[in-house]
Amino acid sequence: xxxxxVTGIALGCIYGLVAMGFAVAFLVTRVINxxxxxxxxxxxxxxxxxxxxxxxxxxxxxxxxxxxAAAGALTYVVAVRPVLASDRFSFGWLVTTLGVAVVMExxxxxxxxxxxxxxxxxxxxxxxxxxxxxVSWQQIxxxxxxxxxLSAFELFRRRSIYGKVSMAVAxxxxxxxxxxxxxMVISVSAFVVAGLLAGVAGVLVGPxxxxxxxxxxxxxxxxxxxxxxxxxxxxxxxxxxxxxxGVLNNExxxxxxxxxxxxxxxxxxxxxxxxxxxxxxxxxxxxxxRGVRRSLVGVG
Amino acid sequence: xxxIVLRAQFWVSPTRRxxxxxxxxxxxxxxxxxxxxxxxxxxxxxQGLVLVAACFAICALxxxxxxxxxxxxxxxxxxxxxxxxxxxxxxxxxxxxxxFVLLPLSMVAAAVCGLGLGALSLRVSGLYFAILTFxxxxxxxxxxxxxxxxxxYAGLPSPSFPNFRxxxxxxxxxxxxxxxxxxxxxxxxxxxxxxxxxxRVLLAIRDAEPFAEAAGVRTRVVKVxxxxxxxxxxGMAGWAFAFLGFVSPGQFSWSVSVNMLVMVIVGGMNTFLxxxxxxxxxxxxxxxxxxxxxxxxxxxxxxxVVVVVFWPRGFMGVVSSLGxxxxxxxxxxxxxxxxxxxxxxxxxxxxxxxxxxxxxKCVVSRVGSGPHGVAVICRxxxxxxxxxxxxxxxxxxxxxxxxxxxxxxxxxxxxxxxADLISGRLRPDKGTVExxxxxxxxxxxxxxxxxxxxxxxxxATLVSELSCKDNVAVGYYGRVGGIGSRSLVWPLWPGAQxxxxxxxxxxxxxxxxxGAAAWTEVRVADLPHGAAQLTQLAAAQVSEPRTLIxxxxxxxxxxxxxxxxxxxxxxxxxxxxxxxxxxxxxxxxFALCDEVTVLSAGEVVASxxxxxxxxxxxxxxxxxxx
Numbered sequence: 058x059x060x061x062x063v064t065g066i067a068l069g070c071i072y073g074l075v076a077m078g079f080a081v082a083f084l085v086t087r088v089i090n091x092x093x094x095x096x097x098x099x100x101x102x103x104x105x106x107x108x109x110x111x112x113x114x115x116x117x118x119x120x121x122x123x124x125x126a127a128a129g130a131l132t133y134v135v136a137v138r139p140v141l142a143s144d145r146f147s148f149g150w151l152v153t154t155l156g157v158a159v160v161m162e163x164x165x166x167x168x169x170x171x172x173x174x175x176x177x178x179x180x181x182x183x184x185x186x187x188x189x190x191x192v193s194w195q196q197i198x199x200x201x202x203x204x205x206x207l208s209a210f211e212l213f214r215r216r217s218i219y220g221k222v223s224m225a226v227a228x229x230x231x232x233x234x235x236x237x238x239x240x241m242v243i244s245v246s247a248f249v250v251a252g253l254l255a256g257v258a259g260v261l262v263g264p265x266x267x268x269x270x271x272x273x274x275x276x277x278x279x280x281x282x283x284x285x286x287x288x289x290x291x292x293x294x295x296x297x298x299x300x301x302x303g304v305l306n307n308e309x310x311x312x313x314x315x316x317x318x319x320x321x322x323x324x325x326x327x328x329x330x331x332x333x334x335x336x337x338x339x340x341x342x343x344x345x346x347r348g349v350r351r352s353l354v355g356v357g
Numbered sequence: 358x359x360x361i362v363l364r365a366q367f368w369v370s371p372t373r374r375x376x377x378x379x380x381x382x383x384x385x386x387x388x389x390x391x392x393x394x395x396x397x398x399x400x401x402x403x404q405g406l407v408l409v410a411a412c413f414a415i416c417a418l419x420x421x422x423x424x425x426x427x428x429x430x431x432x433x434x435x436x437x438x439x440x441x442x443x444x445x446x447x448x449x450x451x452x453x454x455x456x457f458v459l460l461p462l463s464m465v466a467a468a469v470c471g472l473g474l475g476a477l478s479l480r481v482s483g484l485y486f487a488i489l490t491f492x493x494x495x496x497x498x499x500x501x502x503x504x505x506x507x508x509x510y511a512g513l514p515s516p517s518f519p520n521f522r523x524x525x526x527x528x529x530x531x532x533x534x535x536x537x538x539x540x541x542x543x544x545x546x547x548x549x550x551x552x553x554x555x556x557r558v559l560l561a562i563r564d565a566e567p568f569a570e571a572a573g574v575r576t577r578v579v580k581v582x583x584x585x586x587x588x589x590x591x592g593m594a595g596w597a598f599a600f601l602g603f604v605s606p607g608q609f610s611w612s613v614s615v616n617m618l619v620m621v622i623v624g625g626m627n628t629f630l631x632x633x634x635x636x637x638x639x640x641x642x643x644x645x646x647x648x649x650x651x652x653x654x655x656x657x658x659x660x661x662v663v664v665v666v667f668w669p670r671g672f673m674g675v676v677s678s679l680g681x682x683x684x685x686x687x688x689x690x691x692x693x694x695x696x697x698x699x700x701x702x703x704x705x706x707x708x709x710x711x712x713x714x715x716x717x718k719c720v721v722s723r724v725g726s727g728p729h730g731v732a733v734i735c736r737x738x739x740x741x742x743x744x745x746x747x748x749x750x751x752x753x754x755x756x757x758x759x760x761x762x763x764x765x766x767x768x769x770x771x772x773x774x775x776a777d778l779i780s781g782r783l784r785p786d787k788g789t790v791e792x793x794x795x796x797x798x799x800x801x802x803x804x805x806x807x808x809x810x811x812x813x814x815x816x817a818t819l820v821s822e823l824s825c826k827d828n829v830a831v832g833y834y835g836r837v838g839g840i841g842s843r844s845l846v847w848p849l850w851p852g853a854q855x856x857x858x859x860x861x862x863x864x865x866x867x868x869x870x871x872g873a874a875a876w877t878e879v880r881v882a883d884l885p886h887g888a889a890q891l892t893q894l895a896a897a898q899v900s901e902p903r904t905l906i907x908x909x910x911x912x913x914x915x916x917x918x919x920x921x922x923x924x925x926x927x928x929x930x931x932x933x934x935x936x937x938x939x940x941x942x943x944x945x946x947f948a949l950c951d952e953v954t955v956l957s958a959g960e961v962v963a964s965x966x967x968x969x970x971x972x973x974x975x976x977x978x979x980x981x982x983x
Contacts, residue, residue, distance in 0.1 A: 140669075148430040159655070160654075163651045167652065320500070331477065334489065
C-alpha cells in the first residue's frame with residue numbers, strides 16, 4: 058500500500074504535467090485543447106523513432122519534447138486562432154482541437170504503425186528503496202522534474218513581465234492588445250508551454266508505456282480528469298490534482314480490486330464537481346475555507 | 358441595381374398563401390412517406406446506412422436545439438444516447454418488456470439525466486455546462502465498459518423487432534418505418550419550436566441574456582427545460598438505435614458527442630435542415646469513402662477543422678449566402694426605405710402613437726398606487742463588485758408613482774449599478790428595494806419583470822440576427838400565456854395563429870409609437886445605434902409595464918428623434934407609468950423630469966423637484982461644473 062502510494066505519486070506527476078499543460082493553455086486563451094494528450098504521444102513517438110534511428114537517447118528525447126512544443130504551436134495557429142478571431146466567445150474550438158487530435162493520432166499511426174515500439178531506457182532502469190517501497194529512479198526523476206517545472210512556471214508567471222502580460226491577455230485580450238501586448242505571441246507561447254509540459258511528461262512515461270500512437274487518448278483523458286478535480290485555470294492545482302488522481306488510481310487498485318482504477322477516479326471527480334463545480338482549487342472553495350477559518354477564529 | 362427594379366413582386370392573398378403552404382407541407386409529407394417506403398423495401402445495406410443516419414439526425418436535431426438556438430454546447434449527448442439504447446436493450450433482455458413500453462421509459466430516463474445535469478451545471482457558466490456534460494459522457498462510457506450487466510467492451514446484441522404481418526407486410530421492414538417515424542417526430546417538434554415565438558426567446562437567452570431576463574423570461578428554467586427536452590429526444594434516438602444490430606461502449610464514447618456537434622456545425626447551426634444534412638453526411642461519410650481506415654480518420658479530422666474555420670455557419674450558411682448573392686433584394690430595400698423614410702415618418706407616427714397602445718384598457722391597470730403614491734423606494738443601498746471598493750454607499754431614493762424621475766451624475770457615479778440593483782440584475786450587499794409596496798431586492802430580474810417592471814440597457818442588448826419586430830415581441834413574452842409549453846406543437850395549437858398575430862401587431866405598434874416604424878423588418882445587426890436604442894425602448898414598453906428604467910436611451914439619436922422620445926415618455930407618464938431615466942443630456946433631463954436625483958461617487962448629492970435640484974449649488978459643482 059505504501060508502495061502504491063509512492064508509485065501513485067510518480068504516475069500522478071505525469072497526469073499532473075498533462076493537466077498543467079491544459080491549464081496553462083486555458084488560463085491564457087480560455088480554450089481547452091483536446092489535442093493535449095496527442096502532444097504527449099508525439100513526444101513519445103518522435104523520441105522512440107529517433108532513438109531507434111541511432112540518435113543518443115538524450116538527444117532523441119529533446120527532439121521529442123521540441124516536436125511536442127512545435128505541435129502545440131501548430132494546434133493554436135491552425136485550430137484555435139482562426140476560431141477565436143472570428144468570435145472570441147465561440148465554442149468552435151471544442152470541435153477543431155478534437156479534429157487536430159484525430160489527425161495527429163492517425164497520422165502517427167500511418168507513419169510509425171499502430172503497434173507499440175521500444176522506448177530508450179533512462180538511468181539504466183535502476184531503482185532505490187524508500188522505506189518498504191521499491192521505486193525506480195525513473196519515477197523519482199518524474200516527481201523531481203514535475204515540481205521543478207511547476208516552480209519555474211510559477212516564478213515566471215509571477216515575477217517576469219511576460220507572465221504578467223499573459224495574465225492581462227487572459228483577462229481581456231482586446232484591452233491587453235490596446236496597451237501593446239502581442240496577444241498572438243503570448244497565446245502561441247502558452248500553447249508551446251503546454252506542448253513542452255506534455256512532451257516532458259511523454260519522455261518521462263515512455264519507458265513504462267512504450268511508444269504507441271494511441272497513448273494520447275488515455276493520458277489526455279487522465280490529464281483532463283485531473284484538471285477537472287483542480288479547476289480549469291489553476292496550473293499549480295492541476296499538478297496536485299494529477300498527483301491526487303495517480304494516488305487514487307493506485308490505491309483503488311490495491312484496496313478495492315485490480316480493475317477499480319478504471320472507474321473509481323470518475324466517481325471522485327463527479328463528487329468533486331457536484332460539490333464545487335469549478336474544482337477543488339478554485340476561488341470559491343478558497344474563499345469558503347477562508348470563511349471557515351475566520352468563523353473558527355471568531356469562535357475561538 | 359437593375360435586378361432590384363426588374364424583380365417582379367408577386368402578391369398572394371393570405372388565404373391563398375395558407376392554402377399553398379398546406380399543399381407544400383402535404384407534398385413534403387407524401388415525399389417523406391415515399392422515401393421511407395423505399396428504404397423499408399430496400400436492401401439491408403441501404404437500411405443500415407439510412408437508419409443509423411436517421412438516429413443520428415434525431416440526436417443532431419435535439420443537440421441543435423440546445424447548442425444552436427440556446428447557445429449551450431452539450432457534450433453529453435452521446436451519454437444520453439447511450440442511456441436510451443442500453444436501457445432498451447438491457448430491460449428487454451432481462452425482463453422481456455414490450456419494446457413500445459420501453460420507448461417512453463427510455464425518453465424519461467434520458468430526460469431525468471438531462472434535468473439533473475442541467476439543474477446542476479447551469480448554475481455556473483456555459484463552459485462548465487460543456488465540461489460537466491463531457492464528464493457525464495465519460496462516466497457513462499466507463500460504466501458501459503466496466504459493468505457486467507452492460508456486457509463490457511463486447512456490448513450486447515439487439516432485441517428483435519417485430520415485423521409487419523398480414524396485409525401490412527407489403528410495406529417492408531417495420532423497423533425502418535418506426536425509425537423514420539421517430540425522426541419525423543423529432544422533425545415536427547424542432548420545426549414547431551422554430552416556428553413558435555419561443556424560438557426568439559431562446560435566441561435572446563443565447564445572445565442577450567440580460568435582455569431576456571428583463572423581459573420576464575426565467576432564463577435558467579428555460580435552459581434546463583430545453584436541455585431536458587433535448588435529452589428526451591436523444592433518448593428516443595437511443596431507443597431506435599438499440600434495434601440496429603448491437604450496442605457497445607465504442608458507439609457512445611465521448612468522441613461521438615463531438616461528432617454530433619460536428620454534424621450540427623457541418624450542416625449549419627440554428628437551421629432547420631442543417632442538422633439532418635450534417636448527420637447524413639457525417640454518418641454516411643465513412644461508407645462512401647473506401648480508402649485506408651487510418652487515412653479516412655485523417656480526412657475526417659481535417660474536415661472538422663476546415664469546416665469550423667472556413668465555413669463556421671456550415672452547409673446551410675453557404676447555401677443562404679449563395680442565395681443572398683443571387684437575390685439581394687430584401688435587406689437592401691428595407692434599409693433604403695428605413696433611411697429615407699425616417700425623417701418623414703416621425704411626425705406621422707406621433708399621431709399614430711396616440712391611438713395605439715396608451716388609450717386602451719391597459720391604462721386602468723397601470724395606475725396602480727395612484728398618481729401621488731410612491732412607486733420605488735430604495736433604502737441604504739450599498740454595493741461593491743467583487744473585491745473592489747464600494748460603488749454605492751448607502752443610497753436612498755424615492756420615486757413617486759406616475760412621474761419621470763431623472764438620475765444623473767458623472768461617469769462612474771453608480772447610476773447604472775443603481776439601475777441594475779433596482780431591476781434585479783444585481784443584488785445589493787445592504788439595503789432594501791421596495792416597488793409598489795413590495796420588497797423585491799431578493800427577487801430575480803425575471804420575477805420583477807412579471808411585477809410590471811421593465812428596463813433598457815446602456816449598450817443595446819438585443820438579438821442581432823432577428824428583426825426589430827421580433828426583438829420587441831420578446832418583450833411581450835410575459836403577456837402571452839404558455840408560449841413555452843405550447844411551442845412543442847405550436848402550429849397545431851388552437852389560437853397559435855391568433856397569438857402570433859397579436860404579438861406581431863403589438864410589436865409593430867410599439868415600434869411605431871417610439872418612431873421606429875421604418876425599421877420594423879430590419880435585422881438588428883443592420884441597425885444604427887440610435888435605432889437599436891429605440892427598439893429597446895419599444896421592447897421595454899410593449900408589455901405595458903408600471904415602472905420603466907431607461908439607461909441612457911438617447912445615445913446615438915438625432916435631435917428630431919430625441920424630441921420624439923421626449924413626447925413618448927411624457928405620454929407614457931400621463932398614462933400612469935413611472936419612469937426612472939438615466940441620461941447625460943442635462944437639458945433634456947431637466948426639461949422632461951418631474952424630479953431629479955444626482956449621484957456622485959456612489960452617494961446622493963441632491964434629490965427633489967427638478968427646478969430645485971437644478972439650482973442646488975452642490976449639483977452645479979459636482980456635475981454641471983459651473
